Amino acid sequence: MAEKVVEVTTQMGAGWKVTAQVRDHLLVIDQPTGTNEGANPLETFLFSLAGCISTIAKMVAREEKIALRxxxxxxxxxxxxxxxxxxxxDDPVGFKQIDxxxxxxxxxxxxxxxxxxxxVCHRCPVHDNLLNKTLVNHQPV
Structure with a gap:
């Protein structure tokens, strides 16, 4: 199977709001101390994990013929x-624990x-990225 690439480009102006146009959706990340137009990055991160688990659960249930209500x-x-x-x-900058x-x-x-x-969690890409090291490169352009 061919490798899938997922890409997002964000924009941030003078305030704290970060936006991205993803397909037909405008995504917004903001801070309560900003204009509070969206969840903050940490909340968005946890939402991504929960959303991925939910989606994979529906896929697994369908494949295994489980009536997931x-x-x-x-x-x-x-x-x-x-x-x-x-x-x-001495603590990590990110989450120490996620439940x-x-x-x-x-x-x-x-x-x-x-x-x-x-x-489900074994098949969830977001969950996998939390459990296993992922190579992340960064550079200014």
């Missing part, structure tokens, strides 16, 4: 904000739901 994903990330504020810290709670509305036992969620 719905799924609610709650994601909590904890971090020490000292690093992102430029202050010294995922999945309320799976399907006729399955708790054990079956856990096995299903394991299969």
């Amino acid at each position: 719905g799924i609610e994903i709650k994601v909590r990330g904890s971090l020490n904000s000292a690093g992102l504020l430029g202050q010294p810290s 995922i709670d999945a309320d799976i509305d399907a006729d399955m036992s708790v054990e079956e739901k856990l096995a299903f969620l394991d299969r």
